[in-house]
Amino acid sequence: MLPDAPAPMVPARVDGRLPDNAPQNADYAANMASDAFGAQLFSGAFSRDSASVFNPSHVISVGDKIQLRMWNGYALDTVLTVDAGGNIVLPEVGPFRVQGTTNEQLQAAVAGVLRRVFAGRVAIYASLLAAQPVRVYVTGAVRRPGLYNGTSGDSVLRYLDQAGGIDPERGSFLDVAIKRGNQQLAVINLYDFLLKGELATRQLNNGDVILVHPRKKNTLVSGLAENARRFEFPGEQATLADIARLAKPMPQATHVRVTRNSGTLRNVEYFPIGMGSQIAIFGGDEIEFTADKRPGTITVRVEGEHAGPQEFVLPYGSRIQDVLSQVQYTPQSDPASIQLFRVSVKERQKILLGTALRSLEASVLTVRSGTPEEAQMRREEAGLVLQWIERAKKIEPTGQTMIAKSATRGQLLLENGDVLRVPVKDGLVVVNGEVLFPNAVAFEPDLDASDYIQQAGGYSQNADASRIVIAHRDGSFSDGNSNGTVRAGDEILVLPKVDVKTRQFAKDVFQILYQLAISAKVVLGL
Template sequence: MANNATIPGKEGKDLASVAKPADARVLVPAPQTQDQLENQSSDVFGAQLFTGAFSQPGASQFNPDYAIAIGDQIQVRLWGAFAFEQMLTVDPRGNIFLPHAGPVTVVGVRNRELEGLVQAAVRRTFRNNVSSYASLAAAQPVRVFVGGNVNRPGLYNGTSMDSVLRYLDMAGGVDPERGSYLQVQVKRGQETRATANLYDFLLQGTMPMVQLADGDVIFVPPYEQRVKVKGLVANAKRFEFLGNQQTVAQLMALAKPQATATHVRVTRNTGNIRNAEYYPLSEANQVTLVNGDELEFTADKKPGTITVRVEGEHNSAQEYVLPYGSHMSVLLDQIQSNANSDMGSVQLFRESVKQRQKEMLATSLHNLEMSLLTARSGSSDEARLRKDEAELSLQWVKRAKEVEPVGQVQIAKAGQLGSMLLVGADRKLSHL
């Protein structure tokens, strides 16, 4: 008999809400373990998966393809001419027992087929006036071994529907220095039932659904090959790969170079000697990588244009885009002066000069501090005098460290101004 929308005696209640487990509750995240903290700060791609987010238990969500197993709990309700409501556990023979209908074999039945199977069994006994409802309420409790290259190998409790990620997270995650993120195996006896590639989960959101059983083993083998990536990339990490045909182009799909990157430097680890190779990214599909290589993505291209800002007294635009290598004369020809302009007193400010001035100032102040703190005295009176002088000088040094250089370029002769090369981010001021 077809299932109805509501159950007599429970009018107004949706069946899904009635079947909701009574022990559902809000879970408070547990404090992170040392292994999880180390995973969070690791430079190995994939280690950030195991920081405790998967280890928390949650309400079971059964997919339609879940196969009923021994030990699963099934909520069964009959109403109408005959009333019955009970949580039934699948027995060792794979059956549940329905009153008057007898045993019904449900082991191996897909979740989406469960209710139809129970309805057919009820119809064989109750021809009319009895409706039925059956739903999977709780998955079988299982104990799963987690071994291989994980931080805390052991036997962990869960359910048959918990993901491989949860068991790995409870075991502290894959050991970043030894374990493979590409070949996580699920074994039952001598058979490897599934192999999970955690990169697929990170990059594509795909993860094989494996229904675990008591005594299954999740095994993490050692990684085969690994390279380190740095420079102009979104993911500056250590990446794992399989086989001997990995190219720079394939690695770029994982590391995601920035738009400004043009070349890659490959440092080969050949024992005591480290050889560096340099390639444009256009040849990335021809460069093969081996275990231990280090890659740095760089920008090796001169800018086609530069931007210069003009401030002070003039009637022109404030910013100019000029070809790379332009001289000051090219810019001065485009500036329209006004009555307040003094084109003979143009000043130039440059970011690179500002940085050098800051470094030179810091070096000078450091040397001054050392001379004040290491000066020797011939007598106690001289020592007190030097101490007082040093305190005053150190106060001045402290204030001097707060000075921000302006990066002004000294122009020796006005006649040479037009031949000076411009660089990006230069600023020009013409004063009254």
């Protein structure tokens, strides 16, 4: 099968940027989202402008344009092109070889030869006007192999950027070769540029080739590292110390967890960072830098209606009473409904939701049908459910923990990052979900859940009137049908109907709808 032809070049605008519909823009967006170290280099920034004319190290070559100006007794303002012999033709002098001269040396060289003919009072100025336009092949593991325009002094990064960048799933950032015919001129390691600011420069000729070789062995780094990315390394293995020099662990990191790429089994090893030079890393291994020590202090925030400090730094092992004893309530505060939001609870809620969604997804993809008509119906239904699952995966739980009614809440241990929120006595009830006009309604003690729903316009066509959740400010929940008592500050969530034909689907979706309502206070219609 023949490889796909490269996409046609889209001309840049006057400001050097690609138009919005340029195919490279999708490549740049994918590069920014990639976990490969170095992929973010290629976002279109290098392809916008060429600054080769200002490079003092640029070596004059065939095709370059030189501007020559003379005045004070001899008037001349002209542009001279370096011919095939490497010469320019100077007035009263004739051919003069400039090929091989650097941009920095050009003025002195031209002025020196003209001084043999012209008097000292004649002013002479020579400068590089434009480097030789060239067309360079970019191939190998790049997103859009092809022939790209530039100048002889442009960097390799500019040509790679025009080609959409190195494909992070296939290409190597350690092994970018510049070839001229059968000769390899240079090999560029882009990690040197990213980490040390070093980039080998090579003047390119028309028809030169930039070849990105296949990706080397690699490892994924996560956790407490400044560069938590996927890194390549040459050879069959590297040491943890080699990877650490690239990933730059944070000061608080003390240990490293290495998950070995050993087929279906995941073997996990745990080491102090100090053993880095003794630990071998192989392709496909995963590295996580961790802080394996008890923190000396924790930070807790207090938000909402209070007059005291917003943030508290407490010794490790502090309890909620240590913070609440310092909170200064206002007349509008509602301390009886104080709320706790915890990162670890949010993570557990996210895991539980993910497990339920994966189970539903597996059920949708493995359901069987008895007839072609039933199969078509199942396929259409599965498509809708899968779209709903993708939306549900993006929902973030709040991490709220119910503590307001606990008699021993003051003894609850605090965790780093906890947020205590003091609600305000606002006298409102929020009606959300499948109602015609979701809104906040003034609290009336004589009204129940159905009354508030009617004030929000009543049920929508997609509402399930038998499934109403009342979310109280203290983190507790009640059924709006069996116990329709509503308190000031509550939120009434009317859940949608689940219109699926498969009974098991309906059961699983009902479970997830309740989970979303309780963990995130979100009503997600199907």
